Amino acid sequence: MSDRIFGAVGLLLALFYAWATLQIEESFMSDAVGPKTFPLGIAAILGLSSIVIFLKPDDEPQWPPLARLAEIAAAVVVMILYAEFLPIAGFVIATAFAAAYLTWRLGSSPLQSVIIGVGTSLGIYVIFHLVLGLSLARGPLGF
Amino acid sequence: MAFNFIRTAVALAGLGLAATPALAESHGGFMPQNPECIAPANPGGGWDFTCRQVGKSLQDQGLIDSTMQVVNLAGGGGGVAFAEVVNKRGDENDLIVAASSATATRLAQGAFPGNSMDQVRWLASIGADYGVIAVAADSEVQTLPELLDQIKADPTSVSVAGGSAVGGWDHLKVLIAADAYGIDDVRSVKYIAFDGGGEAVTQLLAGSVQAFTGDISEAKGFVDSGDIRVIAVLAPERLPGDFADLPTAREQGVDAVGANWRGFYGPAGMSDEAYNGWVEKIATLYASDEWKEIMANNGLAPLDLQGAEFEAFVANSVKQIQDISREIGIIK
Amino acid sequence: MEIFSSLGDGFVIALTWQNLVLAILGCFLGTIMGALPGLGPSNGVAILIPLAFTLGLGPTPSMILLTSVYYGAMYGGRISSILLNIPGDEPAMMTCLDGYPMAQQGRAGEALSLSGVASFVGAFFATWGLIFLAPQLVKFALLFGPAEYFALFALAFATLGGVSSTNQAKSAFAAMLGLGLAVVGVDTQTGVPRLTFGEVHLYDGLDFLVAIVGLFALSEVFIFLEHRHGAADAEGKKIVIGRLTPSFSVLKACTPTMLRSSLLGFVAGVLPGAGASLGSFISYSMEKRLVDRKGTFGKGDPRGVAAPEAGNNAAAGGALVPMLALGVPGSGTTAVLLAVLLSLNITPGPLLFQNNPDVVWGLIAALFIANFILLAMNIPMVGLFTRVLMVPPRILMPVVAMVSFVGIYGISGSSFDLLVMIAFGVMGWVLRKLDVPLVPVILGTLLGNTMENNLRRAVTISNGDYGTLIDSPLSIGLWTVAIVGFVLPIFVGRVVKARMHARRDTEGSLSD
Numbered sequence: 001m002s003d004r005i006f007g008a009v010g011l012l013l014a015l016f017y018a019w020a021t022l023q024i025e026e027s028f029m030s031d032a033v034g035p036k037t038f039p040l041g042i043a044a045i046l047g048l049s050s051i052v053i054f055l056k057p058d059d060e061p062q063w064p065p066l067a068r069l070a071e072i073a074a075a076v077v078v079m080i081l082y083a084e085f086l087p088i089a090g091f092v093i094a095t096a097f098a099a100a101y102l103t104w105r106l107g108s109s110p111l112q113s114v115i116i117g118v119g120t121s122l123g124i125y126v127i128f129h130l131v132l133g134l135s136l137a138r139g140p141l142g143f
Numbered sequence: 144m145a146f147n148f149i150r151t152a153v154a155l156a157g158l159g160l161a162a163t164p165a166l167a168e169s170h171g172g173f174m175p176q177n178p179e180c181i182a183p184a185n186p187g188g189g190w191d192f193t194c195r196q197v198g199k200s201l202q203d204q205g206l207i208d209s210t211m212q213v214v215n216l217a218g219g220g221g222g223v224a225f226a227e228v229v230n231k232r233g234d235e236n237d238l239i240v241a242a243s244s245a246t247a248t249r250l251a252q253g254a255f256p257g258n259s260m261d262q263v264r265w266l267a268s269i270g271a272d273y274g275v276i277a278v279a280a281d282s283e284v285q286t287l288p289e290l291l292d293q294i295k296a297d298p299t300s301v302s303v304a305g306g307s308a309v310g311g312w313d314h315l316k317v318l319i320a321a322d323a324y325g326i327d328d329v330r331s332v333k334y335i336a337f338d339g340g341g342e343a344v345t346q347l348l349a350g351s352v353q354a355f356t357g358d359i360s361e362a363k364g365f366v367d368s369g370d371i372r373v374i375a376v377l378a379p380e381r382l383p384g385d386f387a388d389l390p391t392a393r394e395q396g397v398d399a400v401g402a403n404w405r406g407f408y409g410p411a412g413m414s415d416e417a418y419n420g421w422v423e424k425i426a427t428l429y430a431s432d433e434w435k436e437i438m439a440n441n442g443l444a445p446l447d448l449q450g451a452e453f454e455a456f457v458a459n460s461v462k463q464i465q466d467i468s469r470e471i472g473i474i475k
Numbered sequence: 476m477e478i479f480s481s482l483g484d485g486f487v488i489a490l491t492w493q494n495l496v497l498a499i500l501g502c503f504l505g506t507i508m509g510a511l512p513g514l515g516p517s518n519g520v521a522i523l524i525p526l527a528f529t530l531g532l533g534p535t536p537s538m539i540l541l542t543s544v545y546y547g548a549m550y551g552g553r554i555s556s557i558l559l560n561i562p563g564d565e566p567a568m569m570t571c572l573d574g575y576p577m578a579q580q581g582r583a584g585e586a587l588s589l590s591g592v593a594s595f596v597g598a599f600f601a602t603w604g605l606i607f608l609a610p611q612l613v614k615f616a617l618l619f620g621p622a623e624y625f626a627l628f629a630l631a632f633a634t635l636g637g638v639s640s641t642n643q644a645k646s647a648f649a650a651m652l653g654l655g656l657a658v659v660g661v662d663t664q665t666g667v668p669r670l671t672f673g674e675v676h677l678y679d680g681l682d683f684l685v686a687i688v689g690l691f692a693l694s695e696v697f698i699f700l701e702h703r704h705g706a707a708d709a710e711g712k713k714i715v716i717g718r719l720t721p722s723f724s725v726l727k728a729c730t731p732t733m734l735r736s737s738l739l740g741f742v743a744g745v746l747p748g749a750g751a752s753l754g755s756f757i758s759y760s761m762e763k764r765l766v767d768r769k770g771t772f773g774k775g776d777p778r779g780v781a782a783p784e785a786g787n788n789a790a791a792g793g794a795l796v797p798m799l800a801l802g803v804p805g806s807g808t809t810a811v812l813l814a815v816l817l818s819l820n821i822t823p824g825p826l827l828f829q830n831n832p833d834v835v836w837g838l839i840a841a842l843f844i845a846n847f848i849l850l851a852m853n854i855p856m857v858g859l860f861t862r863v864l865m866v867p868p869r870i871l872m873p874v875v876a877m878v879s880f881v882g883i884y885g886i887s888g889s890s891f892d893l894l895v896m897i898a899f900g901v902m903g904w905v906l907r908k909l910d911v912p913l914v915p916v917i918l919g920t921l922l923g924n925t926m927e928n929n930l931r932r933a934v935t936i937s938n939g940d941y942g943t944l945i946d947s948p949l950s951i952g953l954w955t956v957a958i959v960g961f962v963l964p965i966f967v968g969r970v971v972k973a974r975m976h977a978r979r980d981t982e983g984s985l986s987d
Contacts, residue, residue: 191814191817192817195814195817196817199819210524215810215814222661222678223660223678225830227678256668298937302935302936308663308664309664309665309666310665333938335621335932335936335937336663336664336928336932336933337932338663338928339572341801341802341803341804342803343803345616345617345747345803346620346621348617348801349934350620351618351620351621351622351936352936363822364802364823364824364826365824365825367824367825367826368824368825368826370825387970
C-alpha cells in the first residue's frame with residue numbers, strides 16, 4: 001500500500017515538476033536545447049518510475065506508531081525553531097536548547113539533558129569558532 | 144511562508160544590534176573587521192582573480208588588517224551575487240563585490256530581474272582587461288578577418304566559446320566584431336557558454352570549438368605556452384610589454400574595441416564612512432608600484448577611476464551597452 | 476632519470492622542519508574536517524586559507540599546508556561514514572554502503588584501518604600517476620568534449636541501479652529527484668531563473684552539502700527518535716569493536732580491488748568536472764560488478780570499503796593533474812587550491828612545470844609526505860575513533876545533529892539553508908522507510924548541472940543535431956557501457972533480489 005501511495009505522489013510530483021518547468025520564461029536568446037528540455041526529460045523519467053513503483057510495489061515497510069511519528073514531528077518543529085532563532089539568540093544559547101531537547105527525547109533524564117546540551121553547545125563553539133575560525137551566529141551576549 | 148514573519152523580525156533585530164557597535168566605531172579611519180569580497184563566478188575566472196589579487200595586495204600593503212575572505216557566488220552572470228547584495232546584505236560595511244563590464248552588460252540588458260545599477264554603490268576601478276579572440280595554435284585561421292569570413296560564409300561552421308552566459312560580455316565582444324565586419328544577422332554567430340574562461344580555453348584545445356572569446360588575463364597562460372593563437376586584441380592600440388606582438392582588431396580593419404574594466408561595488412546601505420574608506424584603500428592600492436607590476440604581468444591596461452567618477456563611468460558604460468545591444472538586436 | 480632528480484629536489488624543498496610541521500598540522504585539521512559532516516575538503520581548504528596568509532607563508536609552504544588538509548579531509552570523510560552511517564563529505568558517501576554494516580557487525584576497527592590502507596594505496600598510486608603521466612593524461616582529458624562528458628555522466632547514472640537498491644524503479648526515481656533538484660536556480664546557459672518560485676535564496680541553486688547533510692545525518696537522527704521505545708533501549712546494544720587491524724587474508728583479498736579502484740578513481744579524477752565523488756562511485760559499482768558473486772556488497776563486504784576509499788583518494792590526486800597542467804580545476808577543492816596559487820602570483824597552466832618547478836615538485840613531495848603522515852596518524856588512531864561508538868546514541872545523535880547545523884550555518888550563514896536541510900532530513904527519512912536509495916539523490920544533485928550544460932553545449936555546437944552525442948568512438952564506447960550496465964541488472968535483478976530477501980530475513984532475526 002505504501003508504495004502505491006508513494007507511486008501516486010511521485011506521479012503528481014512529476015506532473016507538478018513538468019508544469020513548473022513550462023512556466024520558465026525564456027530569455028531573448030536561447031541555445032539550441034533551451035532551458036526546458038532537460039527538466040522535462042527528468043519529469044518524464046520521474047513519472048515513468050513512479051508508475052512502475054505504483055504497479056509493482058515492494059513489501060510493506062514498517063511504519064512507526066502514531067506516537068513515534070509525533071515524536072519526529074516535534075523534533076522537526078524544534079529544528080525549525082532552532083534555524084529561525086539561531087541568528088537572534090546567538091549560537092551558544094540556541095544550540096544548548098536544541099541539543100538538550102534532542103538528548104531528552106532520546107531518553108536522558110532532564111538534568112542530564114541540560115548538562116549534555118550545554119556541553120555540546122560549548123564544545124562545538126570551541127572547535128568550530130575558536131579553533132577553525134568559522135563565524136557562527138552572534139547573539140545579544142556576543143556568542 | 145509562515146516563517147517570513149519570523150525572518151523579518153530576525154532581520155530587524157539584526158539591524159538593531161548591528162547599529163550600536165557601528166556607531167561606536169565611527170571615530171578614526173575605517174577598517175573592516177571581516178573584509179569579504181564576493182567573486183560572482185567560480186574560482187579561476189576574472190572576477191575571482193580581481194578579488195584574490197586585490198585582497199592579497201591590500202593586506203600586503205597593510206591597508207586591511209585581516210585576510211580578505213573571498214566568497215565565490217557563481218550564477219546568472221553575476222546576477223545571483225547582485226541579488227544577494229541588494230536583498231540580503233544591503234547594509235554591510237565590510238563587503239565588496241568584484242564587478243566588470245560583464246556586470247554592466249547584464250544590468251544594461253535587464254538581465255538581473257528587478258535590479259538596476261543604482262541599487263548598489265560603485266566604489267572604484269582597478270584597471271581594464273582587453274578582450275581577445277583566439278584560435279587553437281593548429282588552426283588554419285591566421286587573422287580575424289579570416290575567422291569572420293568563415294562565419295559570414297557559414298555561421299554554423301564556427302563555434303565560439305566563452306566564459307559568460309548567452310548575451311553576456313564575452314558573447315557581446317564577438318558580436319561587436321562581427322557587426323563591425325558587416326555580418327548582418329549577428330545573432331547567427333554560434334556562441335557556446337562555459338563556466339568560466341578556463342573551461343572555454345580547454346575546450347578550444349580539445350577541438351570541440353573553433354574560437355575563443357575572453358579576456359587577455361584568462362588567455363595569458365596558454366598564449367605563453369603557445370597552445371593558442373590570439374588573432375585579435377580588441378584594444379584601440381597594441382598593448383605594452385609581453386603583449387606587443389598581438390595584433391589589434393583595428394589594424395586588421397575591424398573597428399571593434401572591447402575593454403573589460405574591472406572594479407568593485409558595495410551594498411547600497413554601506414555607511415559613507417565605509418564607502419569613503421574602501422574608495423581610499425583601493426585608490427592607494429592602484430597608485431602603488433606593486434599594483435602597476437601586477438597590471439603589467441596580467442595584461443591589465445590603466446583605468447583609474449574612483450568614487451563618483453567611477454559611478455558616472457559605469458552609468459555611461461551601461462548606456463553604451465544598451466545602445467549596442469539595441470543596434471545588434473539583442474534587446475528591443 | 477630527470478624525474479627522480481626533480482623529485483629529489485622537491486623533497487629537499489619539502490623536508491624542512493617548518494614544512495613538516497605544516498604538513499602534520501594540515502593532515503590533522505584535514506582529518507577532523509573530513510570527519511565532521513558538513514565540512515568537506517573544499518570548505519576545509521577554504522577555511523584554512525586565511526591561516527596560510529596570516530602566517531605569511533610563501534607559495535610552497537602554503538601549498539604544502541593546504542594539500543595536506545585536502546588529503547587529510549579525503550581520509551577523514553570515511554570515519555563518520557563507517558561509524559555513524561553519515562558521510563563526512565560527498566566522496567565518502569559510497570563508503571557508508573559497506574562500512575556501516577561492517578561496524579554493525581562489530582568490525583568497525585577493521586573497516587577503519589582497512590579503509591585507511593585503501594586511502595593510502597589510492598593516494599600513493601595517484602601521486603606516481605601525477606608524476607609520470609601528467610602530460611599524457613592532459614591529452615586524454617582533452618578527448619572529452621561536451622558530448623563525451625554527457626555520455627560519462629549518463630554512464631554513472633545508468634550503472635546506479637545495481638549499486639544501492641535492487642529496485643531499479645526506485646533508483647531511477649531517486650536519481651531523477653536529485654537531477655530535478657539540481658535544475659533549481661538560475662540557468663547558466665541563458666541566465667533565466669528556473670523553478671525558483673521567486674525565492675532569491677534559490678537563485679544559486681541548492682547546495683549539495685545541504686542535501687547530503689540533511690539526507691544522511693538528520694534522517695539518521697529521525698531514525699533514532701523513531702526507534703526509541705524507552706530509556707533502556709536508547710542506551711544501545713552492546714557495542715563490539717572487534718579487532719583493530721584487518722587480518723592478512725582480508726588485506727590480500729582486497730589488494731586487487733584497491734589496485735583496480737585506484738586506477739579507475741585516478742582516471743575519473745583527471746577529468747575536469749567528474750571529480751572524487753564520481754571516482755568513488757564508479758570504483759564501487761565496477762568492483763561490485765566484477766567481484767560480487769555472492770551478493771555480499773552492501774552487507775559489510777571489506778572490498779566494498781576498500782574500493783570507494785582507494786577510488787576517491789586516487790581521484791583526489793588525479794584532480795591535481797588538470798589543475799596544475801591546464802589551470803582548470805577538476806573539483807571544488809582544486810578550484811580553491813587554484814585560486815590560492817593565483818593569489819600567490821603563480822599561474823597554473825601548461826608552463827607551470829617549467830616556470831615554477833620548485834612549487835610543482837615541492838608540492839608533489841609534500842603529497843607523498845602527507846600521505847605517509849596520514850597513514851601513520853590514522854592506523855594508531857583507529858582505537859580512538861572507535862570510542863565514538865561507545866557514546867550512547869542519546870548523546871551522540873544530538874551532537875551529530877548540532878554539528879550538521881553548524882557545519883552548514885558556519886559556511887553559508889543562512890537560516891534558509893538550515894530550513895532546506897531540515898526538509899531534506901524529513902525527505903531522507905521517508906525515502907529510507909520506503910527503501911529508496913539516497914546515493915542517487917546526492918549523485919543527481921552533484922552532477923546534474925554539469926550534465927545538463929554539457930548536453931546543451933554539445934547540441935548547440937552541432938546546430939541542434941542530437942546525433943552529435945554518439946559521434947566519437949569514445950562517446951559510443953561510453954554509451955555502450957552505460958546501456959549494458961543499465962540493461963544487465965534488469966535481467967539479473969530478479970534472481971539477486973530473491974536471494975537478498977532471503978538473506979535479509981535471516982539477518983534481521985539475528986540483529987533485532
